[in-house]
Amino acid sequence: MKKCSRREFLAATGIFAGGLALSSLGIPLGSVKAFAQELTKADRIKTAKTTISTCYHCSVSCGLLCSTDTKTGKIINIEGDPEHPVNEGALCAKGAAMFQMSANNEHRLTKVLYRAPHAAKWEVKSWDWAIERIARKIKDVRDQDFIFKNDKGQMVNRLETIGHMGSSKLDNEECWAIITMARALGLVHIDHQARV
Amino acid sequence: MQQDISPTEAAEKVRQALEAMARQTPALREIMAAFRPLKEGQAALKASLPALDSPMPGLDPARLAQGEPLASTGDFLACAGLDLPAFLERAAQALLPALETGFPALAADVTALRAALEKKGLDAASSLEALLAGRQDDFERRASQAGLSPASLGFMLLQLAKPLLERRAESLGLLLEGLDWRQGSCPVCGSLPEMAYLEGTGGQRWLRCSLCAHHWRFSRTACPVCGNEDQNQLEFFYAEGRESERVDSCRQCRNYLITLDARGQDKPPVWEVAALGLVHLDLLAQQRGLTPAAWCAWNQVG
Numbered sequence: 001m002k003k004c005s006r007r008e009f010l011a012a013t014g015i016f017a018g019g020l021a022l023s024s025l026g027i028p029l030g031s032v033k034a035f036a037q038e039l040t041k042a043d044r045i046k047t048a049k050t051t052i053s054t055c056y057h058c059s060v061s062c063g064l065l066c067s068t069d070t071k072t073g074k075i076i077n078i079e080g081d082p083e084h085p086v087n088e089g090a091l092c093a094k095g096a097a098m099f100q101m102s103a104n105n106e107h108r109l110t111k112v113l114y115r116a117p118h119a120a121k122w123e124v125k126s127w128d129w130a131i132e133r134i135a136r137k138i139k140d141v142r143d144q145d146f147i148f149k150n151d152k153g154q155m156v157n158r159l160e161t162i163g164h165m166g167s168s169k170l171d172n173e174e175c176w177a178i179i180t181m182a183r184a185l186g187l188v189h190i191d192h193q194a195r196v
Numbered sequence: 197m198q199q200d201i202s203p204t205e206a207a208e209k210v211r212q213a214l215e216a217m218a219r220q221t222p223a224l225r226e227i228m229a230a231f232r233p234l235k236e237g238q239a240a241l242k243a244s245l246p247a248l249d250s251p252m253p254g255l256d257p258a259r260l261a262q263g264e265p266l267a268s269t270g271d272f273l274a275c276a277g278l279d280l281p282a283f284l285e286r287a288a289q290a291l292l293p294a295l296e297t298g299f300p301a302l303a304a305d306v307t308a309l310r311a312a313l314e315k316k317g318l319d320a321a322s323s324l325e326a327l328l329a330g331r332q333d334d335f336e337r338r339a340s341q342a343g344l345s346p347a348s349l350g351f352m353l354l355q356l357a358k359p360l361l362e363r364r365a366e367s368l369g370l371l372l373e374g375l376d377w378r379q380g381s382c383p384v385c386g387s388l389p390e391m392a393y394l395e396g397t398g399g400q401r402w403l404r405c406s407l408c409a410h411h412w413r414f415s416r417t418a419c420p421v422c423g424n425e426d427q428n429q430l431e432f433f434y435a436e437g438r439e440s441e442r443v444d445s446c447r448q449c450r451n452y453l454i455t456l457d458a459r460g461q462d463k464p465p466v467w468e469v470a471a472l473g474l475v476h477l478d479l480l481a482q483q484r485g486l487t488p489a490a491w492c493a494w495n496q497v498g
Contacts, residue, residue: 015264018352020476021496026301027230029479029497035223036479044436045480051427052417065399065416083415089398160379 034190046173048076055095057168058194062087062095075102094168096128101169142185203240210239213466217473227475231494233294234355235469241290242359249367250276263379265386266372269328270387272364272408273321280360284320287356288313295352305348314482324353351493358409361385365408377412378419380489384410386488389420391471392444392455399459404467406490411467419446420453421489431482441474443481452486454495455476471495 023029039045047070053060063084067077078099082089091098101108112130113122145161164182166175175192183191201209212231218228253271260266273280288310296306312318314439318338326335326352339349368384377383383404389403392414418425422447432455434442440461445452454474458465471494478488478495489496 020347020493021498022227022494023497024301025230025299025489027299028226029304031223031226032476032497035221036476036483037474039435040480041302042402044435045433047431049427049431050417066434082400082418083394083417089400166290183455 034059041122046076047071053078055091055098055099057092058095060086061170062091062093064091064098071085075099078102084176138185146186157186158187158188162187163191165189166192166194168192168194198225201243203243206243207236208241210348210468213469214438214472216231217469220350220369221473222474224473224475227472227494228469231469231472232300233297234473237291237294238329238355238359239468240452241287242363244358246277247361248360248364248366249276249370252368252371255371257375260375260377260383265382266384267368269325272328272361273325275364276286278360280320283360286315286319286325287359288407294350295355302348302352305344305352308343309349311351318342319373320353320356323349324357327353328357354407355493361407362409365405367412368408369410370414377443378415379417379419380412380414380418382408383412384408389414389453390490390492390495391474392420392453393465393470394455394457395460396459401455403453404471410466415421419444419449419451421451422446422449424448435477441477443477443486445481445484445486449485451489452481453489474486 030107040057048067050068051066051068052065053064054066063081063086064081065077065081068074068076068078080087080089080091080095087095099105112127114130114133115122141161144158144161147156147158147160151158164178164187166178170178179190189196197439199299205287213229214235230253249275250288253267255266256264257456279474292310293305296303303415313320318341319456322336324385325331326338332346335350336346339346349485365384366498372383375383380403381388382403385405385408387405387407392401392403394401394416399415402411403414403420404411411422414420417427429447430444431447432442432444442455442456442457444455454471454477456465456470456474471492473498475494479497481488482498
């Protein structure tokens with residue numbers, strides 16, 4: 001951006017810089033001063049800064065404006081960047097919900113929860129427990145259902161009883177690692193939430 | 197560009213907006229009441245003017261790309277079918293009583309101006325030209341001859357001329373449609389903005405000129421005064437519970453701009469008076485040692 005260039009009109013407004021305060025016009029300012037003081041005393045005045053960022057959901061890479069409280073360092077708002085050439089301020093449903101994925105969402109899960117078959121309650125489990133159980137289930141199902149050949153006797157090496165649904169919360173590199181694993185297991189039912 | 201409405205409708209629109217803002221923020225009631233006669237009168241006077249669309253200045257995209265605004269003082273004041281002295285006389289008749297009513301401390305100066313105009317001791321049109329063209333020595337001499345301070349005469353003359361400048365800018369602004377303008381100063385007249393607002397689903401930032409009331413789009417992440425784009429030097433503050441109102445400021449130039457987030461509002465704001473609803477933020481910003489992007493009739497609260 002160039003340094004702002006102006007012509008003579010600035011002089012017209014500049015003349016007032018030393019001149020007519022509202023009080024000198026005879027307007028009482030007691031109420032507005034009291035209101036401003038009340039806002040300050042109640043610690044309601046918050047200061048923030050805006051950072052330009054990029055949505056991580058998909059390769060479209062929409063531009064974002066992320067506002068952060070300068071005192072707490074917490075994100076207070078995320079919205080589309082109207083100056084960004086890709087999205088011009090618009091966001092899809094996932095991008096628009098990005099603020100809810102920040103630390104501000106008190107409902108965001110921070111621990112592994114497990115509900116046993118037919119149980120009504122969720123139990124807190126460790127990551128080790130969960131990963132071990134998922135691996136065990138995958139191994140058992142694969143060992144049981146793996147198809148080496150089809151009806152015509154042709155080699156297919158596939159597994160039709162496990163599907164994989166990718167998440168739009170994943171980035172490109174994570175998706176690549178996951179699909180490599182899914183193909184290695186022989187999965188054919190592979191889809192992505194961003195498509196559906 | 198606003199749709200043409202009758203003078204009565206224009207004044208009524210301003211009156212309703214001021215009443216609504218006073219209800220929303222009772223602490224601003226006295227400021228709304230003070231500005232009401234002037235703002236209603238200006239709106240009515242502006243609505244009474246025909247379209248001021250001739251002659252139009254030549255458009256030079258290369259100069260605009262360099263940040264040069266479209267129009268000069270002459271382009272604003274020399275319009276076909278407009279008798280500037282006659283207009284200013286009419287404006288004085290309509291608006292000087294409003295200044296007396298709303299601003300009691302200005303009453304003596306209003307009387308002095310009225311007397312100077314009646315006795316031909318002041319050429320209002322030439323004084324306005326000197327004011328807008330920045331011929332400060334010339335303007336100060338004219339003010340002195342009329343027995344007024346330059347600040348007081350400048351304030352009053354500009355209030356008389358605002359309806360004309362804004363009406364003319366409506367036509368001038370049409371020339372700029374579709375052209376790229378990335379400056380923080382007005383593409384029509386070159387003045388700095390009185391306020392900003394966010395609008396549209398994309399949250400675009402628009403600026404409103406402090407002199408001719410033209411609206412133009414500007415970056416959300418740059419200072420309109422000095423062009424600074426350093427994200428660590430640009431801040432904004434707001435009051436909890438009033439998140440649609442905020443002050444954007446720049447640590448580099450120490451200027452600020454009040455901003456209204458107009459997204460999701462039931463009714464579009466009435467821009468002629470919208471900034472009056474944010475005077476409490478002007479006060480807080482100036483208490484922080486910040487200077488407004490443009491000094492206006494209502495924002496010198498310190």
